[in-house]
Amino acid sequence: MAKHKTPMLDELEKGKWPSFVSDIKQEAENREKTNVDLQAPKDACSDLLGLLELTYVDKVVHWKHGGIVGVFGYGGGVIGRYCDQPDQFPGVRDFHTIRVNQPSSKFYSTEFLKQLCDLWERRGSGLTNMHGSTGDIILLGTTTPQIEEIFWELTHNLDQDLGGSGSNLRTPSDCIGMGRCEYACYDTMALCYNLTMEYQDELHRPAFPYKFKFKFDGCPNGCVASIARADMSVIGTWRDDIRIDQEAVKGYVGGEFKPNAGAHSGRDWGTFDIQKEVIGLCPTHCMEWDGKKLKIDNKECTRCMHCINVMPRALRIGQDTGASILFGAKAPILEGAQMSTLTVPFMKIEDPYDELNGLIEKVWDYWSEEGKNRERLGEMIQRVGFQKFIEVCELEPDPRMIQEPRSNPYIFWKEEDVPGGWDRDVKEFRKKHQR
Amino acid sequence: MGIEEDKQLILDTLKSKKGKTKFYLKDFNGMFPDRKPRDVKKLVNQMVTEGLLEYWSSGSTTLIGLKGAGKQHDAEDEE
Incomplete structure (x- = not known):
């Protein structure tokens, strides 16, 4: 049974798109049933829904943004957020966001993700944003006393640091x-x-x-x-010439290889037309195909990547790269x-x-x-x-x-x-x- | 000037500003026109670590003020 009635939010669960309301409800239910020794309020998710419903009713934001929360020695990584209806919604009295520096290229092991989710279920709301616009792992909603604890666990058990926020270098x-x-x-x-x-x-x-x-x-x-x-x-770019495998070009023209490595294959686009689909689309008109040989005037190339993307087996980036x-x-x-x-x-x-x-x-x-x-x-x-x-x-x-x-x-x-x-x-x- | 004097200058200047409790780092640079911003930053960070100053962040912008000065989260009505 939901703690708060949320008729307006329920509207957002209709239609064909995934709904964040359904996600939050799911986590609210999980928190009701869980045996985990929760360190953040059990009602965090249900009160979050209640607060959002009230926002829709009042047409006014009920969050207070910003503040002096953070971990010792750091000036960023934690974004303070407080609710201005704490008596009605104690689960989101303080609901701070934590930015965690994602691993380069976002390579994760399942082990790491499980640990991260366990940490956030116990010490936060259980809600995450994977990933924020800048690229960080965003952990949504925890209380002030939990922040140092989370930081300790992140740095000691998960070997992961906080990301950037405020007037600083943001997480690369x-x-x-x-x-x-x-x-x-x-x-x-x-x-x-x-x-x-x-x-x-x-x-x-x-x-x-x-x-x-x-x-x-x-x-x-x-x-x-x-x-x-x-x-x-x-x-990334290169200074020398695009490498051409003329035999592979012929392979594309003859239909042996699928253009775009088989992407866009959901419907029949007809036979591959190199003149129309590659040469004619070159923004600097620096390519030529005489039916036997592909020529590229490399000094005119602006590195748009289109020809390489279409025929990756035939064309490769240069070797003098930077x-x-x-x-x-x-x-x-x-x-x-x-x-x-x-x-x-x-x-x-x-x-x-x-x-x-x-x-x-x-x-x-x-x-x-x-x-x-x-x-x-x-x-x-x-x-x-x-x-x-x-x-x-x-x-x-x-x-x-x-x-x-x-x-x-x-x-x-x-x-x-x-x-x-x-x-x-x-x-x-x-x-x-x-x- | 020694470090202690620099710190005192910062504290005195911030205390003397009436009606304003949060400052941009550039305001601190203004107190030391002959220093590089990087050195002033180091001094301010040191004072934050020592608990003399504190960061305030909106999430997008960071301001710096005297520890405990200005509106604190729970103390809005006590001002």
Whole structure:
């Protein structure tokens, strides 16, 4: 028997989609029956439903957000949340969120997941969000006295740390990379782990003007969408040519191999037409197929990945691999959503990552000093100009940083960059240019 | 200036601000215009560890204040 009547929430269980209301009800029932020695309120889930129903009735939020909860020595990882109807819903009097740093590429053993669920059933509400938008494991709802206990168990028994929240480096996240993917141009897992360890202080002790996110995509397919979501996007790429196996190309054309490795096979799309499905879709028109041989003008290739995705057996990424580094993506809180801007066209990504660390620290030092409170890196770049930003990064302007001439961004000459400065010999000039 | 004097300067400055109890890290940088933000951050973190200051987080933004100053969760009516 449900503790609170929730007619409005029940509506959300209708229809064909999975319902979070059904999930919470299921956990509320489990908590009624369980023999586990619960350390968080037994009524957490049923009171959560009751509170949400009241929110729908009142059309007003009943959560108080933020506060001074955390573990000793850390300034992030725990997000305080309190209910403003604690007498009516004591199970959610305090209902803090804990962010847990997910393992690189989200590889788990079932053993680990069982341990995590046991921990959260006992010391929290039992409700999780796998995973939050940034990539962390989100544990929803626990009480203040449980926080240190949870942290101790996470770090000692599960060997897992808290993630980032507040004005700090958020939990770095990466694609599956070399763990399973042949397109990975560098080891995303190694880099993600290395930078997580290198920047522990920035992750746990908030000292930036606002949040800062790293994300690592192994190739331009961008499985963690770093270009749209990360203040610093590291996207795998290559400098040499796409490797072509001409026999395999013929295999695709002849129907021996399924395009897209058999994906999209739910219906009959007709026979594979390389001209229409690959050559014709190349955004830079740098491919040619004469019926026998596939040619690619590699210097025109923008690494869109389409041809490689369609014919993975025939086309492979180059061998001189590394990454492009872009800065400044953000969600649309101010001004509008922004994608990252290409800043370093190519960098080798190899242990010990000194070159990358050097770049990161230059950017952080400048942003910490010049960034306004609650100003994302991308907003600061817009304000001070891209020219200033690359100066801070100690980079030379490069045509690859712009989309097309006279579009983004304008780079102006400075007097010290021009031989002879602004002064010129007018007589010499007039020899070639009439008045 | 020694570390103890720096800490005292921070405590005195925060106490002198009337009506405001939570501060951005940049406000602390302002107290030490000649120092690098990274050094100021270290000092502030040390003071948090010692219990002189405390973090306040909305989840997205972090502010820093004197330990116990301002509205505390359970003490809203006692202000």
